[in-house]
Amino acid sequence: MLIGDLSSMKYTVQEESFDHLNAYWRDPGHGLKWECIFVLPSWLEAWWLAFCDQSKLSIYSVRRGKALIGIAPMLVRGDCASFIGSTDVCDYQDFIGSPGREEEFCNVLLGHLQGQGIRWVDLGHLRPDSVVMRSFLDVARRELIRVSCWQEEVSVEMDLPSHWDEYLQMLDTKQRHEIRRKFRRLNESVRTDFRTYENVDGVGEATSTFLALFASSREQKASFMTPTMEAFFRSLGEATAQIGIWRIHILEVEGVPAAGVLCFDYNDTVFLYNSGYDPRFKPLSVGLLCKILSLKEGIRRGRKRYDFLKGSEPYKYHLGGKEVPLYRCRIQLF
Numbered sequence: 001m002l003i004g005d006l007s008s009m010k011y012t013v014q015e016e017s018f019d020h021l022n023a024y025w026r027d028p029g030h031g032l033k034w035e036c037i038f039v040l041p042s043w044l045e046a047w048w049l050a051f052c053d054q055s056k057l058s059i060y061s062v063r064r065g066k067a068l069i070g071i072a073p074m075l076v077r078g079d080c081a082s083f084i085g086s087t088d089v090c091d092y093q094d095f096i097g098s099p100g101r102e103e104e105f106c107n108v109l110l111g112h113l114q115g116q117g118i119r120w121v122d123l124g125h126l127r128p129d130s131v132v133m134r135s136f137l138d139v140a141r142r143e144l145i146r147v148s149c150w151q152e153e154v155s156v157e158m159d160l161p162s163h164w165d166e167y168l169q170m171l172d173t174k175q176r177h178e179i180r181r182k183f184r185r186l187n188e189s190v191r192t193d194f195r196t197y198e199n200v201d202g203v204g205e206a207t208s209t210f211l212a213l214f215a216s217s218r219e220q221k222a223s224f225m226t227p228t229m230e231a232f233f234r235s236l237g238e239a240t241a242q243i244g245i246w247r248i249h250i251l252e253v254e255g256v257p258a259a260g261v262l263c264f265d266y267n268d269t270v271f272l273y274n275s276g277y278d279p280r281f282k283p284l285s286v287g288l289l290c291k292i293l294s295l296k297e298g299i300r301r302g303r304k305r306y307d308f309l310k311g312s313e314p315y316k317y318h319l320g321g322k323e324v325p326l327y328r329c330r331i332q333l334f
Helices: 018-026 041-051 102-115 131-142 164-170 173-189 200-217 219-224 227-242 279-284 286-300 314-318
Strands: 002-006 009-016 056-064 067-077 080-083 120-126 146-159 192-197 246-253 256-266 269-277 305-310 322-332
Touching: 009 018, 009 102, 018 041, 018 056, 018 067, 041 227, 056 102, 067 102, 102 131, 120 131, 120 146, 131 146, 131 322, 164 173, 164 286, 173 279, 173 286, 192 200, 192 286, 200 219, 200 227, 200 246, 200 256, 200 269, 227 246, 246 286, 256 279, 256 286, 269 279, 269 286, 279 286
Parallel strands: 080 120, 269 305
Antiparallel strands: 002 009, 009 056, 056 067, 067 080, 120 322, 146 305, 146 322, 192 246, 246 256, 256 269
């Protein structure tokens, strides 16, 4: 649909399917920046298939002439637009922009949303470096549109060094000593194996092992893992294994799965998505050590960043993580 003519160049906005979104992601020729795993087409489609309700799926693409300059994966409920996804399973989200053209994209998108009768845009969670925070809100404020923005959560992340010993030296003396002591106690008392599952063929079995550990670790986690949520985790595993970013790490004690972490390995970053452990092995600190081993594996593979994702659990800071604020924003279009 034709919506504007800025600088004598025609802009168009189209509503896209997941198939088209996948095609855009696979084609680097479009020049779009897909840094956030929670807006990858595989992730969004898995969420939609598991949780879709009466909302209208509205994946907006913006073009200037034939050039694709941005995508906004959104849901519309009445007169309110929000991201595809939910904050309980999508730690932070964003629009997908073309570097250097984000403001242009956001300007056209804003006008399109107003033309569609959208009264409110409710977006969260947002990193400070997101397209929304850097461009969309500025465009809205220049148009004298009311913007409310507040910090709602934190994420925790860290840069990874080239070698494991360098990582240990990054920690303070107490934490370095504790990690070494815990590994020494574990390895001196029991036989252990650390296994990584990343192939498509092993998704089902590895996911079942992980889900059992997840549910057994805390009552709150067991309640969280409803049949619908389990279906989402399984669908997400299959979809992300197909594109090569899914990882499950299992720490075994005497041949028994004792702890597991679900990670995603994307764009030189390891994302620690969730974890679980068998309470029988709690005295051996298997839950924490399995996370540390996944971090060590990221260093071995040459990854540049480890993202602990949303939440301010103390272990994230003990392991060297630094806070990133996460915001929620509401924009009143009229």
